[in-house]
Amino acid sequence: MPGSALSGLGQRPFGVYVHVPFCATRCGYCDFNTYTPGELGSSASPASWLDGLRAELDLAAAVLGSAPPADTVFVGGGTPSLLGADGLTSVLDAVRGAFGLAPGAEVTTESNPESTSPEFFAGIRAAGYTRVSLGMQSAAPHVLAVLDRVHTPGRPGAAAREARTAGFEHVNLDLIYGTPGETDDDLRASLAAVLEAGVDHVSAYSLIVEDGTALARRVRRGELPMTDDLVLADRYEIIDATLRAHGMHWYEVSNWASTVDARCRHNLGYWLGGDWWGAGPGAHSHVGGVRWWNVKHPAAYAKALAEGRSPAAARELLSPxxxxxxxxxxxxxxxxxxxxxxxxxxxxxxxxxxxxxxxxxxxxxxxxxxxxxxxxxxxxxxxxxxxx
Incomplete structure (x- = not known):
């Protein structure tokens, strides 16, 4: 790392992002760096990934030298909840061991509602997680089917309530709007389910049909129509008006929170130009104007770290x-x-x-x-x- 990048370390927010690249199934719209068991075969496993993660975090601490304790930690994916409470406890222990956590640190994990339970939430709360983000996307079964989501429509709300019961003050539900076949009433039903769940944060993103995904192939074949931009604008206004009427206000174009404390501090670090180390296959990092990203495949990632090499694939120095x-x-x-x-x-x-x-x-x-x-x-x- 150039000295210019390290000189201001600690004067800006510092976060740690951990990428968990495992999913039980692949959603048709997803182009994230994720792998199902069938795609990985025997070339990588959660155990080899965790060994690599520990090694990368130790490398990060050595490279950054006097890095401050992490203000925020965000475990994303993929499906982090597939690791179970014990696996996510090990992840957070690795971050603590490398950097430590600042007093009052925000610690978030994403979770698929179907791989959670009251025991799961109690376990990660006891480990030190303070925030949970659950993928809901929609409450309409036919919309979930288009997206290839496997959870049942009512499970995200139930999971959110289980998280609150386990002691999580901050729970987010993710929505996707503009899926082919979705109606305004479908969206309103999804928003009603969100509000009934009692969460304090909502993220809502319009569906983007990414090249190379199964959904993109269906659209290209004419099986599904693209959603019109004017419809997307109308749907956004429905979301904003509904959430605003129930005391949730936007603080970023696609994010709403009930209070200032409910805002996602980790993501604010991204938007405000903070520093973060992204650990895991394909993770991106930024420190003091230097940006880099890791190799994508879990096997290549684990192999590099087992051999004592950096998992970074490339980096760039940002100009003024x-x-x-x-x-x-x-x-x-x-x-x-x-x-x-x-x-x-x-x-x-x-x-x-x-x-x-x-x-x-x-x-x-x-x-x-x-x-x-x-x-x-x-x-x-x-x-x-x-x-x-």
Whole structure:
């Protein structure tokens, strides 16, 4: 690591991301770096992955030197809950051993509702996890079928309630909207199930049909229609209005929380340009303007670390121009926006034009910040293009 990257370590938020690359089945829309048992065969296992993870975290501690304790930990995937409570306890113990946890650290794990239970939640709560994120996607059986999701429609809400009973104050449910065949009423039913579950955080993302996925092949063959952008905009407005009416407010374009404390601090670290070490196959990291990413396959990852080599596949040093672009790209999505001072002076006329077009808040711009309006959230990518 260059000295310039390490010099500010500890002055910015520091998080640890752990990627669990295992899934019981592959969802048709998913292009994440995940592997089913049939895809892995005997070339890798959760045990070899965990050995590699411990080795990478030890390497991380040595590379970063006086790294601060982790403010946040996020275990994602894949399906981390397939590791069970004991496996996730081992993951968190490895992070503690390498970095330690800051007082009041936020520790999140993603979970598939079907691989959880009251005992699972009690076990990970006792281990030190403070937040759970559950994949719900939809409450409509026919929508889940299009997505190749295997959980039953009512299980995510039940899992959320089990997590709350186990002592988790912060529980998130993920939604996907705009799936072919979904109706407005399907979405409203999903939102009703979310609200009934009593969670304090909701993430909602429009379906993106990624090249190379089973869903993309079905769309290409004409078996399923693509959802119109105007329909997606209408669905987003339904989500925002429904959640707002029940005391949940957006703090990032695709995320809503009932209180400031319920916001995901780990993801805020990404959006605000913090530092994080991403451990696991295919994980990405960023420290002080240096970004790198690991080899994707679990077998290659475990082999590199067993041989004492870095699992990194490549890295890049961000230029000042890269930093400026990414700051606008990420911070504009937040409820507080970004300072006008973060813009190139040549972009100021575009900012004023965006106010005239109803995309940026006029009062906020007068106060020195670029903040999206409700309409601006629907066109956030277009606003970024205008400001960069």
């Amino acid at each position: 121009e890269d930093h400026a672009l990414e700051r606008v790209l990420l911070e504009i999505r937040l409820v507080d926006g970004l300072p006008v001072s973060a813009l190139d002076p040549s972009a100021l006329p575009e900012a004023r034009a965006a106010v005239a077009d109803g995309l940026l808040d006029a009062g906020a711009l007068d106060a020195g910040r670029c903040v999206l309006t409700d309409r601006g959230r629907l066109l956030a990518d277009a606003v970024v293009r205008r400001l960069t």
